[in-house]
Amino acid sequence: MPAQSPLFTDLYQLTMMQGYWHHGLHAQEAVFDLYFRKLPFQGGFAVWAGLEPALEGLEGLRFSEDDLAYLEELGQFRPAFLDALRGWRFSGRVTAFREGSVVFPHEPLLTVHALLWEAQLVETALLNTLNFQTLVATKAARCVLAAESSRYGGQVVEFGARRAQGPDGSLSAARAAFVGGAVGTSNVEAGRLYGLPVSGTHAHAWVESFPDELTAFRAYAELYPDSTVLLLDTVDTLRSGLPNALTVARELRERGHELRGVRLDSGDLAYLSCRVRGALDEAGFPEVKIVASNDLSESVIASIIAEGGRIDTYGVGTQLVTAGGEGGGALGGVFKLAALDGVPKMKLTGEPRKSSLPGAKAVWRAVEADGSYALDALTLGEAPRPGDRVSDPTNPLRFSRLPGGLTWRPAREVVMEGGRRTLAPEGLPDLQARARADLARLPAGTRRMLNPHLYRVGLADDVAALRDRVAEELRGHIQP
Ligand SMILES: Nc1ncnc2c1ncn2[C@@H]1O[C@H](COP(=O)(O)OP(=O)(O)OP(=O)(O)O)[C@@H](O)[C@H]1O
Ligand SMILES: O=P(O)(O)OC[C@H]1O[C@H](OP(=O)(O)OP(=O)(O)O)[C@H](O)[C@@H]1O
Numbered sequence: 001m002p003a004q005s006p007l008f009t010d011l012y013q014l015t016m017m018q019g020y021w022h023h024g025l026h027a028q029e030a031v032f033d034l035y036f037r038k039l040p041f042q043g044g045f046a047v048w049a050g051l052e053p054a055l056e057g058l059e060g061l062r063f064s065e066d067d068l069a070y071l072e073e074l075g076q077f078r079p080a081f082l083d084a085l086r087g088w089r090f091s092g093r094v095t096a097f098r099e100g101s102v103v104f105p106h107e108p109l110l111t112v113h114a115l116l117w118e119a120q121l122v123e124t125a126l127l128n129t130l131n132f133q134t135l136v137a138t139k140a141a142r143c144v145l146a147a148e149s150s151r152y153g154g155q156v157v158e159f160g161a162r163r164a165q166g167p168d169g170s171l172s173a174a175r176a177a178f179v180g181g182a183v184g185t186s187n188v189e190a191g192r193l194y195g196l197p198v199s200g201t202h203a204h205a206w207v208e209s210f211p212d213e214l215t216a217f218r219a220y221a222e223l224y225p226d227s228t229v230l231l232l233d234t235v236d237t238l239r240s241g242l243p244n245a246l247t248v249a250r251e252l253r254e255r256g257h258e259l260r261g262v263r264l265d266s267g268d269l270a271y272l273s274c275r276v277r278g279a280l281d282e283a284g285f286p287e288v289k290i291v292a293s294n295d296l297s298e299s300v301i302a303s304i305i306a307e308g309g310r311i312d313t314y315g316v317g318t319q320l321v322t323a324g325g326e327g328g329g330a331l332g333g334v335f336k337l338a339a340l341d342g343v344p345k346m347k348l349t350g351e352p353r354k355s356s357l358p359g360a361k362a363v364w365r366a367v368e369a370d371g372s373y374a375l376d377a378l379t380l381g382e383a384p385r386p387g388d389r390v391s392d393p394t395n396p397l398r399f400s401r402l403p404g405g406l407t408w409r410p411a412r413e414v415v416m417e418g419g420r421r422t423l424a425p426e427g428l429p430d431l432q433a434r435a436r437a438d439l440a441r442l443p444a445g446t447r448r449m450l451n452p453h454l455y456r457v458g459l460a461d462d463v464a465a466l467r468d469r470v471a472e473e474l475r476g477h478i479q480p
């Protein structure tokens, strides 16, 4: 959900805001870039998500009288500054990748051109929304790529509400998982809020609440004759759940209905799914789907498929909504000042990996003749040309010359002007479709889970030269 309160920010943004205002610096034209330095999950790509809620949040940002009263209570804010916040709104321009695009480290994913005090305030909420949703959309895309690698096909449903980082974490994870390719969620409120398909089966407690498993299965099927998915493992998957499900499937058919599916929730899911598939097919129920759950992740899904598993739908909870696994947990996106009143700015710092790129930059994506993506490049404006040199953002010693035969497209567009969205809100199915199409355009090695090929983002010489010049100027201030 968008964080629309202007108090959803770190205190220091507000204290700096007051400081800029106090010193008459607040109305300088600032340029801030939002980017991350490292791909999550040791993967080869990220799926950019959260832009819609982020823009919605920016557009609606206002200080209410309650907000101002609370700030006054904190005792650090002067009445004249609080007065200046009355009627304040975000009036900047935002340039960004379209939501659902595949994105890579070191490229500005979103750039804010705004008055310094406006841009400073919105850092926290922008990073909160975009870091988390990009992380979860990426995790979902990884699970979906794994599921779809089966020759029988496979889909992913988000099951994580009970294990998510709080109610708001669960809702935005459900949204982001859908952008990344999940077909729906078990979270009904997420379904309502975002218009996502909701689906589900039943729990062990249902079976335990009846005298025996068959009675429980029959009772559920009676109530939901066209959408029943029976959980097989409360007693014993193969020796009780499966035969009872077959009995119910036959009884439903006699009444003119079909059992929708069965769910496996423990044991060796590859082995069990093969046994269950075989039994269902043999009994004349090839259309009954097999759902699996139990601490699934992209690597477990890939393993089940490599073992010949026959699962149609993977219900992924904890690992998806908490974006677990190596290199997961959080996306380290940052928001860095790149220019102020036209003067390029950068952070140098003791750790070269963490220095930022000064100047207002354009991001370009090179497309091969067959439509696949070749590399991205940052310039100070112009499209890259064949023969231009591009260097690795973290290592100037690694550079190459751009080949010909590529079509260079601006990777981003203006999505907000004067604090108002210029891009009509896009539907979530469109965002999911964009993610799917973009992933398909990546070199296959970049989509690989293990040791993926690293997609190249290069700095054009104008960007690298500006960085070196600003860095040199900053070093000039270092005390001998
Ligand atoms: N064929 C498989 N290949 C790889 N991993 C699997 C396979 N089958 C299941 N797993 C995964 O192995 C892990 C452990 O499975 P197991 O059934 O032992 O879980 P458990 O948590 O001990 O069982 P329960 O949920 O009944 O307590 C789970 O993450 C599950 O998704
Ligand atoms: O495992 P996740 O990916 O988080 O997916 C959701 C899990 O939630 C349910 O389990 P439940 O809460 O009943 O716990 P249990 O299966 O561990 O007993 C369901 O049966 C799944 O196993």
Ligand SMILES: O=C(O)c1cccnc1
Binding pocket: 159, 160, 186, 199, 200, 201, 202, 263, 293, 315, 317
């Ligand atoms: O519908 C289900 O089967 C479900 C939903 C949430 C978590 N575990 C299972």
